[in-house]
Amino acid sequence: MELIDLLILGLTLFFLAIWWRSFIVINGGGAKNLPPGPPGWPLVGNLFQIILERRHFIFVIRDLRKKYGPIFSMQMGQRTLVIVTSPDLIHEALVQKGPIFASRPPDSPIRLLFSVGKCAVNSAEYGPLWRTLRRNFVTELISPVRIKQCSWVREWALESHMKRLKSEALENGYVDVMDVCRFTVCSILVFICFGAKISDDWIQDIDNVTKDVMLITIPQLPDYLPILTPLFRKQMKRAKDLRKTQMECLVPLIRNRRAFVEKGENPKLEMLSPVGAAYVDSLFTLNAPGRGLLGEEELVTICSELFVAGIDTSTSVLQWVFLELVLNQDIQEKLYREIVESVGKDGVIREEDVEKMSYLNAVVKETLRVHSPAHFTLSHATTEETELGGYKIPSNVNVEFYIEWMNEDPDLWKDPGIFRPERFIDGDGVSVDMTGTKGKVKMLPFGAGRRTCPGLALGLLHVNITLARMVQAFKWLPAPHAPPDPTEAFAFTVIMKNPLKAVILPR
Ligand code: HEM
Numbered sequence: 001m002e003l004i005d006l007l008i009l010g011l012t013l014f015f016l017a018i019w020w021r022s023f024i025v026i027n028g029g030g031a032k033n034l035p036p037g038p039p040g041w042p043l044v045g046n047l048f049q050i051i052l053e054r055r056h057f058i059f060v061i062r063d064l065r066k067k068y069g070p071i072f073s074m075q076m077g078q079r080t081l082v083i084v085t086s087p088d089l090i091h092e093a094l095v096q097k098g099p100i101f102a103s104r105p106p107d108s109p110i111r112l113l114f115s116v117g118k119c120a121v122n123s124a125e126y127g128p129l130w131r132t133l134r135r136n137f138v139t140e141l142i143s144p145v146r147i148k149q150c151s152w153v154r155e156w157a158l159e160s161h162m163k164r165l166k167s168e169a170l171e172n173g174y175v176d177v178m179d180v181c182r183f184t185v186c187s188i189l190v191f192i193c194f195g196a197k198i199s200d201d202w203i204q205d206i207d208n209v210t211k212d213v214m215l216i217t218i219p220q221l222p223d224y225l226p227i228l229t230p231l232f233r234k235q236m237k238r239a240k241d242l243r244k245t246q247m248e249c250l251v252p253l254i255r256n257r258r259a260f261v262e263k264g265e266n267p268k269l270e271m272l273s274p275v276g277a278a279y280v281d282s283l284f285t286l287n288a289p290g291r292g293l294l295g296e297e298e299l300v301t302i303c304s305e306l307f308v309a310g311i312d313t314s315t316s317v318l319q320w321v322f323l324e325l326v327l328n329q330d331i332q333e334k335l336y337r338e339i340v341e342s343v344g345k346d347g348v349i350r351e352e353d354v355e356k357m358s359y360l361n362a363v364v365k366e367t368l369r370v371h372s373p374a375h376f377t378l379s380h381a382t383t384e385e386t387e388l389g390g391y392k393i394p395s396n397v398n399v400e401f402y403i404e405w406m407n408e409d410p411d412l413w414k415d416p417g418i419f420r421p422e423r424f425i426d427g428d429g430v431s432v433d434m435t436g437t438k439g440k441v442k443m444l445p446f447g448a449g450r451r452t453c454p455g456l457a458l459g460l461l462h463v464n465i466t467l468a469r470m471v472q473a474f475k476w477l478p479a480p481h482a483p484p485d486p487t488e489a490f491a492f493t494v495i496m497k498n499p500l501k502a503v504i505l506p507r
Helices: 003-030 047-053 057-068 087-096 109-115 128-141 144-149 151-172 177-194 200-216 226-263 279-284 296-327 329-343 351-356 358-370 403-408 456-473
Strands: 071-076 079-084 386-388 391-393 398-401 474-478 488-490 494-496 501-506
Touching: 047 057, 047 071, 057 071, 057 079, 079 087, 087 386, 087 398, 087 403, 109 200, 109 226, 109 296, 128 144, 128 279, 144 151, 144 456, 151 177, 151 456, 151 501, 177 200, 177 226, 177 279, 177 296, 177 456, 200 226, 200 296, 226 279, 226 296, 279 296, 296 329, 296 358, 296 456, 296 474, 296 494, 329 351, 329 358, 329 456, 329 474, 351 358, 351 456, 358 456, 456 474
Parallel strands: 079 398
Antiparallel strands: 071 079, 386 391, 474 501, 488 494
């Protein structure tokens, strides 16, 4: 440790001691009616206890739930976290008391660097900027008209996808499902965003930079103890370098598109979607409250949000579906039969077709239940003091909604650990509402309320159509040298520790 670090540490402890004294005075030493939780250490609360556990936060939360019940709290450095795990309380907070729980907590300097001070749908605080960005996202990306307008993009990307599956199988004897699907979903989103067809290498660069950004923005000590930020200088430097790479990767796409939209220039003939049809077109003229017209920094952030939010989530669902299909050949056969009955053995599966395939939809829902891509929603923050589950929830605390818990609750699901898509056809999943708008909730893989995932329809479409095409064309079998391993690893989403490798046989 350098001398400057020791100095910073000393000053940090000094200021923390002052902060802690005022915290005790203001909060009456924790005596006010906060949800119960584990006793913490002076100054840092439960922060270092969690770090010293040396296991993922999710496992700590699962143990604490057993001890403290469906709602509890923790003091993580300077942030109070309230953890909500029961479906009724999650629904009450996110839907019935929606606006109060709809904000986002403060961010660390690294996260602020990538969000340009919280200028994206997912990161903006609840208010006019968030409303404008989200409204724009909904009309420009996921309105039925826009989704239809972009059908041909998926058609083109899926054609290449099938070729890639074949060539990878020929070359290696198996396919890495996650790898191939990531590339396809990324290329679809890049096209929807910039309206341009670009080289495979460029798409790969965008995917790589997206993965790195997701890794570097995972919450760390300064998120909870901002005063420690100076100790993370090296990481900040790495983050700045990465941001530069991200800008270099995406700014040329933005500039080319602007030249096409404003002057009709298209020298490399890469612009295939007409003016107004790419997401970024709408951002060029958007007047964002508090920001005005958006600069290149903001445009890069808002565009990359599509990749950060849309690639990992959809592809991890696809990978888990295929794990279940190679392990459960009877389910795969049933799905194949439904596809053949709907469009024929060699018929082209269109987007309207997959909506009508009830078994396919059941397989995807069961995957979202058993292998929920997210255990938590993104962190929420309260906009004012309120009450939940009989406890007081102060203003501007972090509220973490543990949505995965309800998927494995035996009071809600029969044999919750068993993968059985039929439950969504004639069992305990029939009337399930995944959006939380109809009242009682049993599964919320996309969250609910004000901050619910606006990419739901697009994400499900990408999963459903890709899955249907892959099952129609090939029979999927476990790779003999690498048996499927359902061990989970926790990254941005819940991924497979050992990525699935499968053998494919043409149908
Ligand atoms: C199967 C795929 C997907 C799953 C499971 C999923 C899940 C989620 C979840 C759990 C949240 C957090 C909600 C909250 O904080 O309460 C979220 C937020 C979000 N998702 Fe998705 N998502 C998926 C696909 C997509 C796609 C394809 C896009 C965009 C192209 C997208 C864009 C977003 C955005 C922008 C937010 C932030 C919303 C806000 O803060 O207002 N998602 N998603």
